[in-house]
Amino acid sequence: MRFFSLLPALLVGLATAEDGSQAWLRYAPVPNANRYHSLPLSIVALNSTKSSPVYTAGQELQKGIKGIFQEQLNVNSAGKGSSSIIVGTIDAYSKAYGDCDEFKELEDDGFYLSTEGRDVKIIGKNERGALYGAFEYLSRLAQGNFASDSYLANPHAPIRWTNEWDNMDGSIERGYGGPSIFFQNGYVADNVTRAAEYARLLASIRINGIIINNVNANVTLLSARNIEGLGRLADVMRPYGVQLGISLNFSSPQSFGGLSSYDPLDPSVDAWWTNTTNTIYKRVPDMAGYLVKANSEGQPGPLTYNRTLADGANMFARAVKPHGGVIMFRAFVYDNHINESNWKNDRANAAVEFFKDLDGKFDENVVVQIKYGPIDFQVREPASPLFSTLRNTSTSIELQVTPEYLGQNCHLVYLAPLWKEILDFDTRADNKSSKVSNIISGQRFKRPLGGSAGVVNVGTNTTWLGSHLAMSNLYAYGALAWDPSADSVDILREWIRLTFGFDEKVSDTIIEMSMKSWPAYENYSGNLGIQTLTDIIYTHFGPNPASQDGNGWGQWTRADKFSIGMDRTVKNGTGNAGQYSPEVAQRYENIETTPDNLLLWFHHVNYTQKLKSGKSVIQHFYDAHYEGAATAQTFVSLWESLKGKVDEERYNHIMFRQVFQAGHSLVWRDSINQFYHNLSEIPDEAKRVGNHPYRIEAEKMSLDGYKTYAVNPFHTASGYTAIVTTTNSTTGTATTTVPFDSGAYDIAINYYDLIGGKASYEVSLNNRTIGAWRGDLEDKLGHAPSIYLDGHSATRITFKGVEVTKGDTLKIVGRPDGIEPAPIDYVSFLPPGVVD
Structure with a gap:
């Protein structure tokens, strides 16, 4: 046994720059290592084949221990002398060391970890389980956990x-x-190094499969060159136990294969898929299977030929069955041209309507993949009723790590509490405990398959997701897929230790920010179950409540001058409540027993409807949006408190995003409140909406080279109007006399940052420059950008602690670039601690 000396204080105390590429696998030195008694002298990996996850486990253990303790351990494929970390499968361990009763209850991918006695034992039911056990052991070490158990x-x-x-x-x-780390210029990328690094990350959180391409699949993925590329990807992911799978375009036999149809009951189509599948498996013998999006959002599918969705799924199931493959068939099937004028129409009903009569008609290797809610990854939805509808079909839950509707990683939104709410939801099927988590595992309805699918969308950015803090969501997804009973805070605390180290101030602060983030975003985007009030027909990023209605997409709010909400009752509405089990349906049918946070999901009510809090719906809207935006402001000061405790590179990256979120939350707040204030004509009791005493509207300034511009949607501009340069080559100047008392102010300027140009700005007081900036957020933020002045492009910049004398001349000079006409909305002079 080897005893460690104390690591130099500087080694564990320095906050060195990090780019995020190692995520939670940093293996940073552990402080006070001399408190920990011993470590075995070598590593025994009971498989020397380099493509084996057990071999990978040995290499990972060596790397991790070197990073954590600065100790180099040798890796052997056998050994019985000195104390060792032994990693391998049950079978391999039994052959080398004899049978052991402790392993008998292991299931596929499971592992046994023992740090008691002379040796550390990491034994997997299979090779993948052994690798998971190695990552578990290293995670414990990296968190300073050396308990013997x-x-x-x-x-x-x-x-x-x-x-x-x-x-x-x-x-x-x-x-x-x-x-993409997988594709480039129409083909699988030549360099697959990044894919291997991603497979390592996935294995460390016990993810065992990956669909590498868009569900809106391109048929050319099936070309010979790309199938060879799939093989190269599978080869580098195989050592990590991550099985490759692909999405398919249903029309491929016709659009790529040259057949006259893609009818799933056409024998020639069936044969084509069988031959194609055999070809892929020849190159990727352990392919996980296929993911299929059919007859949804314009994608082709079996309904084209009056065949059932089960007919389509089973065609693929037959093709992959000899190879042990699985078909993940998305339940995201709906008509995106439904008529809102029909009170009974409801997109939320679609999944159950399409699939309920097919229960039991899917082959055993088909899993129906169900989005967690009936619509589409909204900030709050009830659990999909399809989970309890399909009793004779294997199912999985689809979650979204990439927050398409929830701030696109430019807003901090920790998603584990949202997912936990769905996973813990009791559907009460047959009046028995029927949690969603136990349905998708196969336990509740005794199904052979099931699990989780997380939409992740990593890219080449060193942070993987575009944001350091967003990686907590990927970590949490893996943790909950393995164990849905895990606690959101415990998961977060573990991720923080592994990612940022042991400083309790860092941990407490990130936990506070993260656990407040989903409630805050819900408050300033869309609450009471009305969905995320974003622009559903454009980027899904900024506010645009009007876009929800008046189209065929079915994400309606049915808002008018007097009332709001979807009536989904059986008695008067779309009947969606009746798709749930009787116990749950009764709760949602009755407005008195419907929780307020789902009120507008299930009921259409007047703005004056009283909530259980005693507030009216409209006043709750006003208050919640102010409260949510106020919480987002605190994230800036909370993160500022960590300066010097987090390495400068990550500190600055996160600070930039928190400042952006603070500003954009105000855009959300003002936009949503103004929209419903105008629509309902009901005043805010606190007299905040539309009342901004610290603002100077840009259109009311003296303009030279600038002109006024009516912003659309109107509520995404203060006073409905902004200014833009008169031409795309004219420098604009906006000036005004400061009307506020002399003193120190934070000067905040709201402007619009469009993609397609990088305008430059300069702001001065009495010709004394106080700041300059460029409209280049498209280079700094990963969100879907906009070419318009709207709620997506609206943003702000703030110059703090500026000394101002009443009567000073404020001047903003804007120089357009490309299509960006240096647009400005307003300027705020904010006394210390005030947010307009």
């Missing part, structure tokens, strides 16, 4: 996959961390 860990469900929405051209749909 022994335990088994089995997965909650067999399927724990990610879905990546990468396109063949290298772009990523709803990806905010840069271009």
Whole structure:
């Protein structure tokens, strides 16, 4: 046994620059290592084949211990002399050391970890389980946990996959961390190093499968060159136990294969898919299977030929069955041209309507992949009723790590509490305990398959997701896919230790910010179950409540002058409440028993409807949006308190995003409140909405080279109007006399940052420059940008602690670039501690 000396204080105390590429696998030195008694002298990996996850486990253990303790341990494939870390499968361990009763209850992918006695034992049911055990052991060490104990860990469900929405051209749909790591210029990328690094990250959180391409699949993925590329990707992910899978375009036999149809009951189509599948498996013998999006949002599918969705799924199931493959068939099927004028129409009903009569008609290797709510990754939805509808079909839950509707990683939104709420929801099928988590595992309805699919969309950015803090969501997804009973705060605390170290101030601060983030975002985006009030027909990023209605997409609010909300009752509405089990349906049918946070999901009410809090719906809207935005402001000061405790590179990166979120939350607040204030004509009791005493509207300043511009949507500009340069080559100047008392102010300027140009600005007081900036957020933020002046492009910059004398001349000079006409909305002079 080897005893450690005290690591130099500087070694563990320095906050050295980090780019995020190692995520939670940093293996940073552990402080006070001399408190920990011993470590075995070598590593025994009971498989020397380099493509084996057990071999990988040995290499990972060596790397991790070197980083944590500055100790180099040798890796051997056998050994019985000195104390060792032994990692391998049950079978391999039994052959080398004899049978052991402790392993008997292990399931596939499960592991046994013992740090008691002379040797550390890491034994997996299979090779992947052994690798998971190695990562578990290293995670304990990296967190300073050296307790002696022994335990088994089995997965909650067999399927724990990610879905990546990468396109063949290298772009990523709803990806905010840069271009694809899998594709480039229409082909699988030549360099697969980054894919291997990602597989390592996934293995460390016990993800065992990955769909690498967009569900809106391109048929050319099936070309010979790309199938060979799939093989190269599978080869580098195999050592980590991550099985590759792909999304398919249903029309491929016709649009790519040259057949006359893609009818799933056409024998020639069936044969084509069988031959194609055999070809892929020849190159990727352990392919996980296929993911299929059919007859949804314009995608082709079996309904084109009056065949059922089960007919389509089973065609693929037959093709992959000889190879042990799985078909993940998305339940995201709906008509996106439904008529809102029909009070009974409801997109939320679609999944149950399409799938309920097919229960039991899917082959055993088909899993129906169900989005957690009935609409589309909203800030709050009830659990999908399809979970309890399908009793004879294997199911999985689809979660979204890439927050398409929840700030696109430019807003901090820790998603584990949202997911936990859904996973813990009791659907009460047959009046029995029927939690969603126990349905997707296969336990509740005794199904052979099931699990989780997380839409992740990593990119080439060193932060993987475009934001350091957003990586907590990927970590939490893996943790909950393995064990849905895990606590959101415990997961977060573990991730923080591994990512940022042991400083309690850092941990407490990030926990506070993260646990407040989902409630804050819900408050300033869309509350009471009305959904995220974003622009659903454009970027899904900024506010635009009007876009929800008046179209066929079915994410309606049915808001008018007097009332708001979807009536989903059986008695008067769409009947959606009746899709749940009787116990749950009764709760949602009755407005008195419906929780307030789902009131507008299930009921259409007057703005004056009283909530259980005693507030009216409209006053709750006003108050919640102010409260949520106020919480977002605190994230800035909370993060500022960590200066010097987090390395400068990550500190600055996160600070930039928190400042952006603070400003954009005000755009959300003002936009939503102004919209419903105008629509309802009901005043805010606190007299805040539309009343901004610290602002100077840009259109009311003296303009030279600038002109006024009516912003659309109108509520995404203060006073409905902004200014833009008169031409795209004219420098604009806006001046005004400061009307406020002399003193120190934070000067905040709201402007619009469009993609397609990088305008430059300069602001001065009495010709004394106090700041300058460029409209280059498209280079700094990963969100879906906009070419318009709207709620997506609206943002602000603040210059703090500026000494101002009443009567000073404020001047803003804007120089347009490209299509960006240096647009400005307003200027605020904020006394210390005030947010306008």
